[in-house]
Amino acid sequence: MKSLLTAIALTVASAAVTAAESATKNAYVGDADQGKSKSATCSACHGSEGNSAAADYPKLAGQHASYLASTLRAYRDGSRENAIMAGLAAVLSDEDIADLSVYYATQSVSSGAVQPDLLERGEQLYRFGDSEKGISACAACHGPTGAGLASAVFPSLKGQWAGYSETQLRSFRDGLRMNVMMNGVAKNMSDADIEAVSSYVEGLK
Numbered sequence: 001m002k003s004l005l006t007a008i009a010l011t012v013a014s015a016a017v018t019a020a021e022s023a024t025k026n027a028y029v030g031d032a033d034q035g036k037s038k039s040a041t042c043s044a045c046h047g048s049e050g051n052s053a054a055a056d057y058p059k060l061a062g063q064h065a066s067y068l069a070s071t072l073r074a075y076r077d078g079s080r081e082n083a084i085m086a087g088l089a090a091v092l093s094d095e096d097i098a099d100l101s102v103y104y105a106t107q108s109v110s111s112g113a114v115q116p117d118l119l120e121r122g123e124q125l126y127r128f129g130d131s132e133k134g135i136s137a138c139a140a141c142h143g144p145t146g147a148g149l150a151s152a153v154f155p156s157l158k159g160q161w162a163g164y165s166e167t168q169l170r171s172f173r174d175g176l177r178m179n180v181m182m183n184g185v186a187k188n189m190s191d192a193d194i195e196a197v198s199s200y201v202e203g204l205k
């Protein structure tokens with residue numbers, strides 16, 4: 001009887017340890033120093049602190065860790081398609097993803113500029129959308145200053161290269177990048193709308 005109780009107690013205790021271990025594992029939030037040392041391969045394209053040199057490569061600096069991690073997992077599992085990033089993400093562990101995401105989130109994004117002739121249309125779309133065309137206001141999700149919302153996994157857009165945002169908006173519109181919210185937002189946007197709002201968000205600080 002005593003040994004049975006001991007056995008039960010041991011089983012309960014070891015189940016508790018397993019639960020605690022898996023809670024710790026799920027709660028792993030990443031380590032910026034580890035992320036920095038793992039970012040050497042990334043910096044060739046994304047810049048040494050996540051501020052890339054040109055629009056072919058998105059800036060990662062200052063982006064929310066929640067979004068960076070979710071998008072790296074999406075490249076890894078193929079739900080976001082890109083030949084370059086698929087190959088790179090394939091070899092990242094969950095821990096690598098957490099470390100890299102926290103590292104880039106703690107850097108500061110370099111500022112960009114809006115093209116003066118695109119300011120008016122860009123600002124109108126960003127702040128108010130276009131109800132006649134069925135385009136939602138970007139600010140509703142990405143925030144008045146383009147900072148996004150980490151808890152909702154709405155990415156920060158401010159300072160991002162206009163050329164990169166344009167490519168992404170066309171991909172959402174054309175169904176090459178899938179996200180229910182953004183596919184709906186982009187589907188009624190013309191190329192001119194996309195160019196204007198992308199320039200506007202590059203200038204947000």
Ligand code: HEC
Nearest residue numbers: 041042044045056057058068071072081082084085088100
């Ligand atoms: C050879 C160039 C190259 C290298 C090296 C590279 N990337 Fe990328 N990365 C890209 C390109 C190009 C894109 C845009 C892809 C697209 O349009 O989806 C991108 C996109 C991303 C995005 C999405 C950004 C966003 O705003 O949605 C993240 C996150 C990212 N890379 C992280 C990394 C990390 C972490 C590493 C290092 C492990 C890395 N990249 C290495 C070229 C590169």
Ligand code: HEC
Nearest residue numbers: 136137138140141153154155165168169179181182185197
């Ligand atoms: C209902 C909420 C919502 C609205 C409104 C919205 N967005 Fe988004 N946006 C998102 C979400 C969520 C994502 C991340 C999608 C993903 O994870 O692939 C996103 C992603 C993006 C990206 C890609 C960012 C990157 O780093 O790759 C761009 C660019 C963008 N949005 C621009 C806009 C613009 C411009 C508008 C207004 C015309 C807008 N969004 C309106 C929710 C929204």
